[in-house]
Amino acid sequence: MNAPATDIVTPPAGTMDPELRAAIGRIARVPQLLVACDYDGTLAPIVEDPSKAVPLPESVAAVRALAALPQTTVAVVSGRALRDLAALSRLPSEVHLVGSHGSEFDIGFVERLSPELVAVRTRLRDALREIAAAHPGVRLERKPASVAVHTRGVDPQVAAAVIEAVRSGPATWEDVTVTQGKEVIELSVVATHKGTAVDQLRTQLSASAVLFIGDDVTDENAFGNLHGPDVGIKIGPGDTQAHYRVAEPIDAARALGLLLETRRHWLFGERAVPIERHSMLANGRTVALLTPEAKVSWLCHPKPDSAAIFADLVGGSPAGHFTIGPERGGIPLGQRYRNGTMTVETRWSGLTVTDWLDLPARETTPDGPAIITGDSTLVRVLTGSGKARIEFAPRPEFGQVATQLQPMDDGLLVLGSNEPAALYAPGVDWEISNDGGYETARAVVDLRAAGGQVVLELRFGTHSLEHHADPIHDRQAAAEQPWKDWVASLRLPTTARDLVARSALTLRGLCHEATGSILAAATTSLPEELGGVRNWDYRYCWLRDAAMTARALVDLGSIEEAEALLRWVDGCIERTGGHPERLHPLYTVDGYELGAEAVIDTLPGYAGSRPVRVGNLANHQLQLDVFGPIADLIAAVADARGSVREDEWRVLENMVEAVRRRWHEPDHGIWEARLPPRHHIFSKVMCWMTVDRALHVMRQHGGEDRPEWVELRDRIGANVLENGWHEEVEAYSVAYGDEDMDASSLWIGLSGLLPGDDPRFLSTVLRIEADLRSGPVVYRYHWDDGLPGREGGFHICTAWLIEAYLRTGRRTDAEELFVQMVDTAGPTGLLPEQYDPLAERGLGNHPQAYSHLGLIRCALLLDNMLKQ
Numbered sequence: 001m002n003a004p005a006t007d008i009v010t011p012p013a014g015t016m017d018p019e020l021r022a023a024i025g026r027i028a029r030v031p032q033l034l035v036a037c038d039y040d041g042t043l044a045p046i047v048e049d050p051s052k053a054v055p056l057p058e059s060v061a062a063v064r065a066l067a068a069l070p071q072t073t074v075a076v077v078s079g080r081a082l083r084d085l086a087a088l089s090r091l092p093s094e095v096h097l098v099g100s101h102g103s104e105f106d107i108g109f110v111e112r113l114s115p116e117l118v119a120v121r122t123r124l125r126d127a128l129r130e131i132a133a134a135h136p137g138v139r140l141e142r143k144p145a146s147v148a149v150h151t152r153g154v155d156p157q158v159a160a161a162v163i164e165a166v167r168s169g170p171a172t173w174e175d176v177t178v179t180q181g182k183e184v185i186e187l188s189v190v191a192t193h194k195g196t197a198v199d200q201l202r203t204q205l206s207a208s209a210v211l212f213i214g215d216d217v218t219d220e221n222a223f224g225n226l227h228g229p230d231v232g233i234k235i236g237p238g239d240t241q242a243h244y245r246v247a248e249p250i251d252a253a254r255a256l257g258l259l260l261e262t263r264r265h266w267l268f269g270e271r272a273v274p275i276e277r278h279s280m281l282a283n284g285r286t287v288a289l290l291t292p293e294a295k296v297s298w299l300c301h302p303k304p305d306s307a308a309i310f311a312d313l314v315g316g317s318p319a320g321h322f323t324i325g326p327e328r329g330g331i332p333l334g335q336r337y338r339n340g341t342m343t344v345e346t347r348w349s350g351l352t353v354t355d356w357l358d359l360p361a362r363e364t365t366p367d368g369p370a371i372i373t374g375d376s377t378l379v380r381v382l383t384g385s386g387k388a389r390i391e392f393a394p395r396p397e398f399g400q401v402a403t404q405l406q407p408m409d410d411g412l413l414v415l416g417s418n419e420p421a422a423l424y425a426p427g428v429d430w431e432i433s434n435d436g437g438y439e440t441a442r443a444v445v446d447l448r449a450a451g452g453q454v455v456l457e458l459r460f461g462t463h464s465l466e467h468h469a470d471p472i473h474d475r476q477a478a479a480e481q482p483w484k485d486w487v488a489s490l491r492l493p494t495t496a497r498d499l500v501a502r503s504a505l506t507l508r509g510l511c512h513e514a515t516g517s518i519l520a521a522a523t524t525s526l527p528e529e530l531g532g533v534r535n536w537d538y539r540y541c542w543l544r545d546a547a548m549t550a551r552a553l554v555d556l557g558s559i560e561e562a563e564a565l566l567r568w569v570d571g572c573i574e575r576t577g578g579h580p581e582r583l584h585p586l587y588t589v590d591g592y593e594l595g596a597e598a599v600i601d602t603l604p605g606y607a608g609s610r611p612v613r614v615g616n617l618a619n620h621q622l623q624l625d626v627f628g629p630i631a632d633l634i635a636a637v638a639d640a641r642g643s644v645r646e647d648e649w650r651v652l653e654n655m656v657e658a659v660r661r662r663w664h665e666p667d668h669g670i671w672e673a674r675l676p677p678r679h680h681i682f683s684k685v686m687c688w689m690t691v692d693r694a695l696h697v698m699r700q701h702g703g704e705d706r707p708e709w710v711e712l713r714d715r716i717g718a719n720v721l722e723n724g725w726h727e728e729v730e731a732y733s734v735a736y737g738d739e740d741m742d743a744s745s746l747w748i749g750l751s752g753l754l755p756g757d758d759p760r761f762l763s764t765v766l767r768i769e770a771d772l773r774s775g776p777v778v779y780r781y782h783w784d785d786g787l788p789g790r791e792g793g794f795h796i797c798t799a800w801l802i803e804a805y806l807r808t809g810r811r812t813d814a815e816e817l818f819v820q821m822v823d824t825a826g827p828t829g830l831l832p833e834q835y836d837p838l839a840e841r842g843l844g845n846h847p848q849a850y851s852h853l854g855l856i857r858c859a860l861l862l863d864n865m866l867k868q
Contacts, residue, residue: 016254017245020255026229026435027230027231027259028262028266029263030208030209031071032073033210034073034074034202034210035063036077036198036210036212037063037075038077038078038215040078041215041235041236042213042214042215042252043059043249044056044059046182048152048153050150053088054088058253059252059253059256060091063076064094064095066263067092069267071267072267073201074094074096075095075098075198075201076089076095077194078099078101079101079181079186080141081100081104081142082098082104084141098197100143100144100188101146101197104143116175124146124147124170125140125147127169128166128170128187131149131166131169132149132162134165135162135165136158137151138150138151138158139152145189146190147186147187149185166187170187176188176189177189179193179218195222195224198210198212198222208229209230210226211233212226212230213232213233213256215234215236215249217238219234226241231243265316267608268531268608273291273292274841275844275846276825276826276830276841277826277827278290278292278297279292279335279337279826279828280509280846281343281355281356282357282509282510283356283357284511284513285376285513286299286300286304286306287299287300287304287509288310289522289523289846290344292332293332293346294346295321296312296323297311297312297313297321298311298313301375301376302375302461303512304522304539304589305540305588305589307397308320308395309417310394310395311395311398311603313523313606314524314525314526314605315605318435319398319603320393320399322391323390324380324390324456325348326349326351326386326389327386328387332348333348334346335347335828340483341356341479341480342505342509344828348386350384350386350447352382352383352384353380353388354383355378355380358377358479359479360375360461375461375462377458379456379475379476380455381472381476382445382453385452386447387447390443390445390456391440391441391442392405392412392430392441393441394414398612398614399438400600402437402438403415404416404439405441407432408465409465410424410465410467411423412430412441413463419460419461420460421458421463422459422463422465423441423457424458425454426467427450428454430442431443455472483505486558487501490504491556495860495862495863496818496859498829499855499859500856500860503829503831503856504558504856506829506847507552507849507856510847512541512589516567517541517565517568518549519540520538520539520540520541520542520545520546520586520848520850521539521833521844522845524612525845527605527606527607527609528790529790529791529792531607532609532788533609533610533788534787534791535605537615538845540588540589541588542585543569544628544670545850547630548629550562550565551632551633552852552853556860559637563637568591570647571591572591581662584619584620585619585623586616593619594615597614597619598614599612599613618672621668622667623683624663624665624667624687625667625683625686625687627655627658627686627690628685628687628751630655630690631652631655631690631691631697632693634693638700642701644702655694656712659687660712665677666680669734669744670683671781671785674787678735679735679736681720681736681745681747682742682745684720685753686751688716688717688720688753689747689752691709691713692751692752692753694709695709720748721753723736725760729741731764732748732760734781742768742783743779743780743794743797745768746768746800746804749764749765749804750800750807756807765801765808768804775820776820776821776824778800778801779791779793779797780794791843792834792835793834794833795824795831795832795851795854796850796854798821799858800854801817802814802817802858803858805817806865814862818858821855822855831851833846833850833851
């Protein structure tokens with residue numbers, strides 16, 4: 001029930017109640033919005049001659065624009081006859097018109113009246129005509145199901161007499177419904193009103209919320225039916241059940257204009273920062289993304305596949321962010337990683353913001369070091385001589401949990417979530433504002449007055465605001481040194497050396513140190529097409545992607561990530577109960593099966609690209625290619641170390657056994673198309689590679705051969721070479737019998753199944769180049785995968801073609817394409833999943849492990865070619 005708003009003071013014309021502004025901001029962000037308005041006195045000012053009631057230009061513009069938005073419906077619900085309403089308003093067909101207080105939803109309504117009701121209507125018209133004839137100045141308005149008696153401009157005594165005659169006469173008849181408004185009384189043979197009309201529209205459109213604006217007594221039926229997140233706005237004085245009030249129709253137009261602006265931003269993104277321009281912070285526990293303007297736009301806690309506390313990236317500022325910038329505003333001078341670290345510096349004149357994700361702070365006790373700040377800590381150091389503006393808006397659980405911020409002496413406590421958090425910010429004076437249960441803290445700090453430095457620490461897993469004993473520069477050095485030492489230990493190529501180092505750091509940042517798993521990417525639902533639906537959650541560990549990532553790091557001289565991953569894989573295999581062929585393609589970072597894929601429909605998505613998904617249905621697919629990259633990784637680790645560990649032997653034998661049991665089956669393939677299984681070339685090649693690499697390990701590090709493995713490998717190889725070749729296209733296509741090309745089929749040669757000079761491989765490379773390459777990118781495929789829209793070129797596919805060029809002797813083409821791929825990277829060297837060569841911008845989740853491992857692999861191969 002809505003409480004009457006009689007105590008709400010009508011704001012002066014031209015101003016807007018701050019609470020109304022906040023309410024419009026909230027309702028503008030619902031998935032399916034119904035905007036409904038009265039006509040006379042709302043869209044059009046009240047005039048003496050109703051036939052001249054023309055809507056305000058501002059209202060028409062707002063209504064037209066709102067009706068053109070997706071997931072938004074606009075309706076005008078009027079007491080006028082539908083035909084008159086359409087003729088007078090001249091609104092476009094996108095706007096639903098409802099006449100006669102909800103009796104008319106279309107012009108043909110009158111034809112649906114029963115003969116009995118038509119007879120009552122005829123009697124009604126005759127009786128009211130007699131009353132009007134006896135009272136000069138009274139005007140009758142005939143409608144398909146009703147008659148309205150207008151007394152506007154009539155002497156008050158005459159008007160009162162007319163109303164009394166109507167009420168004591170025809171209004172008492174059976175089957176007649178009475179509606180009284182301002183200087184009008186209407187008698188209808190259909191029992192309906194504006195409230196039932198709005199409810200009917202709500203049901204038909206599956207609206208998440210309704211905003212209704214009206215001025216008349218008849219609009220109270222609609223106000224009275226509003227509930228939940230709905231918003232009612234009353235125009236002018238008088239008792240009302242509406243939530244809010246404005247003075248005049250022009251103020252209602254301003255409210256519609258604000259709704260339009262806010263909803264348009266929510267639907268299409270508020271100047272969405274190009275994906276590739278985001279930088280990643282990491283500490284082995286979780287990751288965060290930072291815009292070029294030092295806004296933390298993405299951070300999940302406590303793990304990278306947990307819910308986000310900052311989801312501005314896919315939900316705009318209402319979904320949570322942590323923003324720092326100069327008080328005067330302005331574009332930064334630049335942003336960069338500190339060399340060999342995951343620390344990011346963003347610079348303006350007079351202000352530098354240094355960001356990193358720290359491990360839990362510790363203090364020394366008699367019993368040894370003790371963690372005092374819970375989980376990860378986001379450290380933000382402001383240095384300089386100017387004034388900086390800070391906005392802290394945590395929104396746990398993707399903004400689904402209302403939060404409060406409690407100021408304390410040295411910072412803020414984040415309340416309302418199961419996961420405690422505290423912002424340590426000594427000396428900062430915060431101003432807290434509330435927007436529908438979500439609190440935001442804002443402050444301006446004078447760095448000169450603060451001695452040139454202000455330190456902010458967002459501590460997760462604790463409400464501790466204790467002072468840290470170690471100076472901040474010592475803590476920064478301690479956080480950076482492990483990254484520097486690790487990079488210094490790598491065997492970096494001379495080709496694109498700095499970018500390879502950054503790619504390696506990025507891949508290590510995607511490693512979850514506590515478990516050994518490796519993320520496919522840091523984010524969810526960054527689109528493969530702006531505004532499209534190809535938005536997936538990549539914050540999990542795919543066996544294939546992770547093995548390829550670890551293999552790239554082994555090639556650079558680091559095997560600890562591979563060893564940790566293989567222990568993690570061993571655990572996943574153990575949980576299959578002796579059935580490795582039942583391994584899922586992907587798992588949570590903890591190595592367990594994902595929950596159901598879900599959609600967060602309150603988030604608008606990056607640049608309006610919906611839906612925002614959590615979870616991934618590919619978890620339930622059969623992907624027989626996953627075993628090959630794992631066996632290849634074990635072979636690389638064994639060669640680098642010179643031995644094989646017991647758990648690695650166990651994993652290797654399980655991979656071969658899984659292939660033996662299922663290699664002959666169709667599967668869903670590497671690209672996880674939501675189509676029926678096929679005999680994919682790539683999957684068959686990966687099955688071959690599983691056994692081939694296992695034989696390599698046995699021969700090099702086991703001291704014996706396995707004849708049954710030899711027979712299995714050769715049988716799989718012969719099968720794919722014979723059945724995968726498509727005579728008409730003269731290439732290995734996507735799957736047995738299909739003529740469509742797929743970039744993953746390049747692995748017929750990249751795996752070693754065919755030599756680089758084999759005519760069949762040469763022909764396949766040429767066909768993929770012709771069909772799938774477009775400038776600096778290579779597309780996965782162009783076949784119909786059952787989903788609407790299109791996508792960009794995949795960096796990993798580009799890397800495969802570069803390698804294919806090298807294997808087939810086309811070194812110059814390889815070098816040229818590598819330079820083109822490198823040029824698509826963001827300003828701090830990061831790559832998302834895809835690139836659109838026409839729009840010249842990145843697409844897909846970011847940063848993507850595939851993209852960076854592909855860059856590393858190509859740089860190493862090019863470097864080796866230079867040394868030969």
